[in-house]
Amino acid sequence: MNNLISISLILIFTTLIGNFFKRIGLPIVVGELCVGVALGPGILGWIEPNQFIKTFSEFGVVLLMFLAGLGSDLKGLKKFFKPSITIAFSGTIFPLIMTYFVARAFRFNFSQAAFLGVIFSATSVSITVEILREMNLLASNEGITILGSSVADDIISVFVLSLLISFTGSQSNENAMNIVYKILGLVAYFVFAFVVIHWLINYIMFYTKKLFSPMSETVVSIVLCFSMASLSELCGLSDVIGAFFAGLAISTTDSKSKIVKNINPIGYAVFIPFFFVSIGLNVSFEGFTNDFLLILSLTVIGILSKIIGAGFASKFCGFDYPHSYLIGSGMVARGEMALIVAQIGFSANLLTAGRYTAVIMAIILVTLSAPFLVKHAAGRLTKQAS
Secondary structure: OHHHHHHHHHHHHHHHHHHHHHHOOOOHHHHHHHHHHHHOOOOOOOOOOOHHHHHHHHHHHHHHHHHHHHOOOHHHHHHOHHHHHHHHHHHHHHHHHHHHHHHHHOOOOHHHHHHHHHHOOOOOHHHHHHHHHHOOOOOOHHHHHHHHHHHHHHHHHHHHHHHHHHHOOOOHHHHHHHHHHHHHHHHHHHHHHHHHHHHHHHHHHHHHOOOOOOOHHHHHHHHHHHHHHHHHHHOOOOHHHHHHHHHHHHOOOOOHHHHHHHHHHHHHHHHHHHHHHHHHHOOOOOOOOOOHHHHHHHHHHHHHHHHHHHHHHHHHOOOOHHHHHHHHHHOOOOOHHHHHHHHHHHHOOOOOHHHHHHHHHHHHHHHHHHHHHHHHHHHHHHHHHO
């Protein structure tokens, strides 16, 4: 009963607030994040971030990235592969270093400061995708570059996190082997994804069409999505990476439009709003005043480090300043990846309870700023074009 009430509250409020935000010219995703803050422990306390909400939100983010893959252009991603990798590296290194020094200024030890740097180095692919989709920028050169960079950014952050955990561990030989296994797992997964995208998917969809069920293509595509997402997690990556590659594979087939038509209502009517609301549910204002300076510093550096790091690399890759600013702004959003890494750090005693709350608050504030920054950057481009 409580879960059904939670579903009803989230769906009705995200619909109403989303409509209001759209009318006043703000991204719907900001409204959904605000719904989570308002309904959660931060303000009203009507909904607790329990396992049920978490499960729904995981379905939402996987479907969101699957749809992002379906809407992507494989040729475009290949074309902007080199700039994406360059921007991802720069957009990871700058936040890592800048956040580390901020943390040291607040008397975090080396391991804690380095871990905090990893938390703020990852870009939220899913939030970035939704922002770009709402602003009709996903298919633009900048949108394709941001998407490719965000995916690469997450992969780099996972690898850096693995290195940090290994080096802070006690058994060096065992940790070294873990790094080797991690690299082998990543290589194996990308080889598998390459085979699926270039060869297997055409055979899969060809035989799927021969089934008499009218929804066979949609069902098989969802199974492929969940399977590749699960395998992605098994190899040490985020499940959203696997979901994205599954969508990217299907985008190369003639079943694409039918599958998008069938999955869009499932995703955007039910599951995807839960993902953005779940981020807002993590907000707690407990101890906000005590750690105000830390939260403010992490928020500011979280925004600036991505804009500077990704923007600088974009300029180096041939984009002009307005387009570099748009790409940098598009890389600002943190979210599920940062929250997961923060939770790992808390469980490993690298963050105290008070500092953990401050870090979560900073992640949310940085994430909330991202749609406004992208909107501002896109507006400057529009003015320049006119």
